[in-house]
Amino acid sequence: MSTAESAGETATGGEESTLTVLIAGGANALIGVLKLVAGLLTGSSAMLAEAAHSVADTATEGLLLTALRRSARRPDRRHPFGYGKERFFWALIAAVSIFVSGAVFAIYEGVRTIVGGEAEQTLAWVAYAVLGVSFVLEGFSWLQAVRQVRNEAAAEETTFRAWLRGTDDPTVKTVFFEDSAALVGLVLAFGGVGLHQLTGSALWDGVASLLIGLLLSGVAYILGRTNKGLLIGRQANPRLVRAIADDLAARPEVDAVVDLLTMMLGTDSVLLCARLDFDGALGADDVERACVAIDADLRARFPDLAEIFLEPVPRTDETMRSRVLERYGRTFDS
Numbered sequence: 001m002s003t004a005e006s007a008g009e010t011a012t013g014g015e016e017s018t019l020t021v022l023i024a025g026g027a028n029a030l031i032g033v034l035k036l037v038a039g040l041l042t043g044s045s046a047m048l049a050e051a052a053h054s055v056a057d058t059a060t061e062g063l064l065l066t067a068l069r070r071s072a073r074r075p076d077r078r079h080p081f082g083y084g085k086e087r088f089f090w091a092l093i094a095a096v097s098i099f100v101s102g103a104v105f106a107i108y109e110g111v112r113t114i115v116g117g118e119a120e121q122t123l124a125w126v127a128y129a130v131l132g133v134s135f136v137l138e139g140f141s142w143l144q145a146v147r148q149v150r151n152e153a154a155a156e157e158t159t160f161r162a163w164l165r166g167t168d169d170p171t172v173k174t175v176f177f178e179d180s181a182a183l184v185g186l187v188l189a190f191g192g193v194g195l196h197q198l199t200g201s202a203l204w205d206g207v208a209s210l211l212i213g214l215l216l217s218g219v220a221y222i223l224g225r226t227n228k229g230l231l232i233g234r235q236a237n238p239r240l241v242r243a244i245a246d247d248l249a250a251r252p253e254v255d256a257v258v259d260l261l262t263m264m265l266g267t268d269s270v271l272l273c274a275r276l277d278f279d280g281a282l283g284a285d286d287v288e289r290a291c292v293a294i295d296a297d298l299r300a301r302f303p304d305l306a307e308i309f310l311e312p313v314p315r316t317d318e319t320m321r322s323r324v325l326e327r328y329g330r331t332f333d334s
Contacts, residue, residue, distance in 0.1 A: 059101055067090035191208055254277070
């Protein structure tokens with residue numbers, strides 16, 4: 001794949017991520033209003049919890065749009081490696097928003113209803129209608145997220161689950177998880193309203209609200225953990241690292257790959273530091289020319305490489321070998 005083709009695919013992926021976020025944001029805003037009205041009319045704590053859930057999701061989409069816009073800025077003197085990690089930062093804030101705005105309120109409503117005793121439920125049909133409409137709208141947003149995840153996974157020749165576990169694009173992952181949680185939350189709210197109507201006990205309504213809060217807490221934890229790892233400085237995809245190591249080891253100028261360090265600078269943006277033992281017959285000028293050629297070839301084959309640093313080191317250096325063994329448990333030439 002050429003660099004130009006990859007750049008085109010990256011731009012297309014960015015546009016699709018923006019579309020996915022916009023669809024989710026529009027759906028959540030509309031759904032939030034409907035749920036709030038239904039909650040106030042029916043007195044259902046589960047519906048009010050779901051309204052808070054939608055408010056949290058809408059705020060999340062706004063944060064994700066901010067992430068997409070700000071992370072696309074070009075590198076400058078103040079930030080020479082670019083602003084790609086802003087996407088990770090704002091996605092982390094979005095995870096916090098899901099917990100604070102949605103989970104805390106839902107848990108509070110659930111506990112208040114369970115402890116407070118009986119509460120009259122009115123106009124249950126309004127709740128059922130809103131839940132039905134919400135399920136359709138959330139389902140549409142969820143399908144868009146699923147479609148993008150499948151496309152991304154197919155492009156990287158990996159599985160749906162593996163892509164979600166290893167992706168460096170937190171925006172799509174966030175939309176997928178929050179939409180999945182929204183669909184489960186709607187089922188829980190439907191069960192709470194239905195059981196309240198059948199039994200006359202508000203306990204079920206409170207339990208549904210509590211479960212929605214716990215569900216949102218789980219999603220917030222998963223997303224927060226993912227973005228924490230990316231912000232700290234996660235290694236690039238292991239398949240990419242292995243492919244780069246094999247490519248370098250196969251070059252005639254290189255006797256051995258001594259060490260290979262990678263870090264995600266942003267979505268589809270990787271920093272590479274390779275410590276190489278060059279052929280001893282090469283002079284200083286030959287090593288310099290080899291570094292220039294290796295840099296150009298790596299960028300052509302692996303377009304995700306944003307920054308490349310090549311350092312000549314002897315493979316017999318025990319200090320370097322001990323560092324590599326401590327980090328990976330093996331050397332690259334073993």
